[in-house]
Amino acid sequence: MDAQDKKSEQGGQPAGQSELDERRMRTDSESSVESMTRFVLPSLDGTPPKIVTLDEVSSMFKNLRNMELAHEIALNPDFKLQKYEPPSDSLEGAIKKMVHKAFWDILREQLERRPPSYDQAIRLLAEIRELFPQLLSPMQERVLTHINEVLDDSVIRQQAEQGTLDFRAYATFVINILARSCSPARDEAVEALRDCGDVVETFRSILEVMTLMKLDMANFMLALARAEIAANSVQYEKEKFSKYLKEFHGNAGFPATEDWLQRHRSGSNKDETIYNAYMQLIDYPADKEFPELLRIDKDRFEGLSWRAQRLILCASLISIAQSTPIISQRRENRIKLSQELDVIVQDVKNQDQVATAIESCYEQIRSFVNKALEQEKAPAMSDADQAALKTQVLNLANKASPVLSLMAKRLDGYVRVTLRSNGSIPPPPAGFADYQEELVAFIASFRRLVSYNHAVFGEHFHQILNKTMAGEETESTAATGSGVSAGQAQTAKP
Numbered sequence: 001m002d003a004q005d006k007k008s009e010q011g012g013q014p015a016g017q018s019e020l021d022e023r024r025m026r027t028d029s030e031s032s033v034e035s036m037t038r039f040v041l042p043s044l045d046g047t048p049p050k051i052v053t054l055d056e057v058s059s060m061f062k063n064l065r066n067m068e069l070a071h072e073i074a075l076n077p078d079f080k081l082q083k084y085e086p087p088s089d090s091l092e093g094a095i096k097k098m099v100h101k102a103f104w105d106i107l108r109e110q111l112e113r114r115p116p117s118y119d120q121a122i123r124l125l126a127e128i129r130e131l132f133p134q135l136l137s138p139m140q141e142r143v144l145t146h147i148n149e150v151l152d153d154s155v156i157r158q159q160a161e162q163g164t165l166d167f168r169a170y171a172t173f174v175i176n177i178l179a180r181s182c183s184p185a186r187d188e189a190v191e192a193l194r195d196c197g198d199v200v201e202t203f204r205s206i207l208e209v210m211t212l213m214k215l216d217m218a219n220f221m222l223a224l225a226r227a228e229i230a231a232n233s234v235q236y237e238k239e240k241f242s243k244y245l246k247e248f249h250g251n252a253g254f255p256a257t258e259d260w261l262q263r264h265r266s267g268s269n270k271d272e273t274i275y276n277a278y279m280q281l282i283d284y285p286a287d288k289e290f291p292e293l294l295r296i297d298k299d300r301f302e303g304l305s306w307r308a309q310r311l312i313l314c315a316s317l318i319s320i321a322q323s324t325p326i327i328s329q330r331r332e333n334r335i336k337l338s339q340e341l342d343v344i345v346q347d348v349k350n351q352d353q354v355a356t357a358i359e360s361c362y363e364q365i366r367s368f369v370n371k372a373l374e375q376e377k378a379p380a381m382s383d384a385d386q387a388a389l390k391t392q393v394l395n396l397a398n399k400a401s402p403v404l405s406l407m408a409k410r411l412d413g414y415v416r417v418t419l420r421s422n423g424s425i426p427p428p429p430a431g432f433a434d435y436q437e438e439l440v441a442f443i444a445s446f447r448r449l450v451s452y453n454h455a456v457f458g459e460h461f462h463q464i465l466n467k468t469m470a471g472e473e474t475e476s477t478a479a480t481g482s483g484v485s486a487g488q489a490q491t492a493k494p
Contacts, residue, residue, distance in 0.1 A: 070233040071296060073226055075452055081218045083211065108200045111167065118160040121167055124203060125151050128174060128210070135213045136181055147177060171202045178209060183216050234455045241456065256289040258464050263288075270465045274458070278450050279416065282308050283408075293457045300449060303349075307442045308411060310345045313358070313396060315407045315431035317341050320392045321365050324381070326372045337368050338434035355397045362393040407431055418443050419450065 073079055086092035107124065110117040129151035136144060150173055159165035175193045182190050189209050196202040264276035281301045284290065290298050318338045322328040327337060341361050348357045366389065370380045381389070395401045410429040418425055425443060428436045454461075 074230040074233040083215050237456045254292045257291040257293045260291045274461050312407045316403045319431045358397050
């Protein structure tokens with residue numbers, strides 16, 4: 001017997017059955033209105049996404065208990081929570097679907113009775129009332145007071161007993177509150193609620209909108225906390241790192257970090273050494289272990305590396321394309337072609353995809369040039385010109401390509417200049433003018449990442465270099481103190 005059949009037998013049910021149904025309906029109701037809406041905390045440092053409640057979100061933002069979370073929020077301006085939905089083919093998803101359907105079926109069946117029964121409706125309105133404090137800011141205390149007065153349990157039950165409860169009127173009241181409280185992004189969804197003629201579907205849609213508004217509130221809380229987290233996360237991470245060194249790490253050292261710094265030694269200038277080491281992170285050697293102290297951002301640095309490679313490739317492609325006058329002498333053509341090439345290479349995120357993307361870019365350039373020539377009633381490119389263009393473009397798959405090397409050198413110089421500037425960004429280098437927006441975004445992301453990590457680990461980088469330099473000086477002093485020069489030592493060998 002299903003839930004609806006059980007409810008229809010209330011008149012002759014045995015003692016205790018009513019209480020059992022009430023407990024079951026309470027469970028159904030709580031699940032249906034998403035009173036425990038959960039959110040997906042995006043993956044951090046390669047770990048699985050975490051599922052959290054609104055209270056847990058609030059606690060996380062108020063207390064820097066999670067170093068990875070603080071780090072991510074400080075570095076990623078686009079970091080946002082997402083609504084959690086269990087996979088539809090999972091047991092959790094199947095149960096949720098079944099429970100929700102049972103709740104709404106019971107509500108509809110009760111409202112269709114003659115006279116109607118409002119038990120389920122009263123519970124629904126009570127839980128909607130309980131949801132509002134999670135959607136509104138503390139500054140809206142008067143609104144919350146009004147909601148509590150209108151959605152008062154005793155008043156609603158009295159109306160139900162007297163046969164005067166207007167369920168549709170309560171839906172209108174809730175919609176009006178949502179309309180005044182939601183973000184502009186939800187205006188259209190809220191207004192659509194007014195057009196629904198079926199009261200059960202209206203409330204179902206109301207709860208869907210309220211769930212989205214809970215997500216909006218969670219991300220609003222994140223936005224409010226972001227500045228404070230960013231301001232304090234560096235000190236927080238430094239303290240965590242210092243504690244780690246004292247309690248766990250001992251004298252093990254960080255060999256990959258030391259090797260990374262030593263490879264870029266610039267005499268006794270430690271700042272220049274660290275600066276050059278940072279620059280290598282744009283294209284880190286595959287045969288070298290990534291610095292331990294930066295591994296929390298390894299994926300982020302790799303992502304920036306591929307952004308840089310795509311910029312270099314696009315600049316190289318448009319430079320080659322400008323060998324044809326229809327591109328070099330028609331600014332509008334050059335800009336349009338550069339945009340099309342950018343679209344083609346956007347999905348390039350590993351070396352295996354480079355050659356295929358470059359072939360697609362050649363076909364796009366050839367097609368674009370010939371169409372532009374046709375529009376101006378000029379002859380198409382000759383076979384020889386197309387062959388020469390193809391050779392130049394496909395050669396970009398080789399990292400030793402002169403054009404690619406030149407553009408890489410220009411980007412490297414540009415990044416070095418901007419890293420040392422006081423926030424200002426100079427005009428883009430030759431070949432990159434059509435990609436200025438992406439270039440500026442790349443520079444901002446790279447500078448933010450380097451600056452943050454240097455604020456956390458810069459002192460330790462200096463300590464590593466001080467230690468290695470001191471060791472070298474000790475060895476040099478010992479050799480000098482022996483009174484035997486390098487040349488004498490060699491001569492003295494048998």
